Amino acid sequence: MEIKLDVAITPKKTTIKIKPTQSTLTILPVTKANMKLALSELYMLLNDHTIISIGRSEVPDTIEKNAFNKIMHLSVPWDVELDYLEQSLINEAKKCGHDLINTQQAEITIPKNAQKTTTAFKEELLAVLKTFGYSLSPAPEAKNDKPKPAKARHKWTKEVSQIEFTVDTRESKATVFWQKRNEMLLKAGATLMATPPLNKDGSLGFSAKMGQRIREDHVDKIKNNVTTEDIVLKSVNEVGLFLYFGGTNSWLELTDRDGKTINEWTVID
Structure with missing residues (x-):
């Protein structure tokens, strides 16, 4: 080739x-x-x-x-x-x-x-x-006895798509459904964190900028930091960025009515 x-x-x-x-x-x-x-x-x-x-x-x-x-x-x-x-x-x-x-x-x-x-x-x-010398294989010098970095994978199912998850953290509140593999449905009436957190030097962090960018994409559906219509986002991570500018593991912030997280519902080994 x-x-x-x-x-x-x-x-x-x-x-x-x-x-x-x-x-x-x-x-x-x-x-x-x-x-x-x-x-x-x-x-x-x-x-x-x-x-x-x-x-x-x-x-x-x-x-x-x-x-x-x-x-x-x-x-x-x-x-x-x-x-x-x-x-x-x-x-x-x-x-x-x-x-x-x-x-x-x-x-x-x-x-x-x-x-x-x-x-x-x-x-x-x-x-x-x-x-150019780049590889998807592990680095040769890596030792087998070193612990692997933590990584979680999640699987969407029809059962999960029927579960109502809620968010109540960092000034934000929302109801969310993982309706399709790449679609998170954020119901109208969600309350957004008003002001993004700043870095120590007073600048906006990367997550805050991403959150602002996602909000700009849906600015016509937000009034006074409350969503006026249903909004479809692409991932749990986007939900966290949109609602509260990220900064935490959003898989642990979405919970069902019994307090079970979306991570517990969907994580796979």
Whole structure:
């Protein structure tokens, strides 16, 4: 398989354009600015040349900052679904015996009609990554007796979709249904945390900025920090960012009427 690339290297970044698919890999140092991603991009966190985490839109606050020293942004072709590509790469890492840390996405099944396109792009991407020395395998120097970082995966079911979960934390209150794999239904009348928390230097943190961005997408359905219509969000994490700017494990904040968390309902080993 021949893959043609355009590569540009500067002191601040490396850009790899994959010509056949018009996708782009950008390898960057870890800075606040570089932690911001377009909603159409996938990120890969790098510890030297080992990929330790893959995700979308935002890097979770739960990942220790000293666990990675570079970040890679990946833009993909229009016909490749980010959710499916993310799951495919996570599956590939598992085959290599590597559990990626703090993966936020609930495990999904890639539909048959998307498998061919997703797999073809994944194989091309892995070939490029390998050429530049990046791997989904565990770092060779890692010792087996070291504890693995905590990671939880969650599975949506029809039973869970019928459960009414509530949030009552950090000035926010809401009723939420996990109605589909990638749809969280936030019922009208939810109360939002009014003011985002600030960093010690008075600046907005990454989660606060993400929360503001999500609120801007639904500004026509918010009045005086209360939602006036039902809103559909993409994940439990987005619910937390939207309601109270994140900053805590939202899987533990959504509870049913008996106090059982959505994490307890859906977590899988």
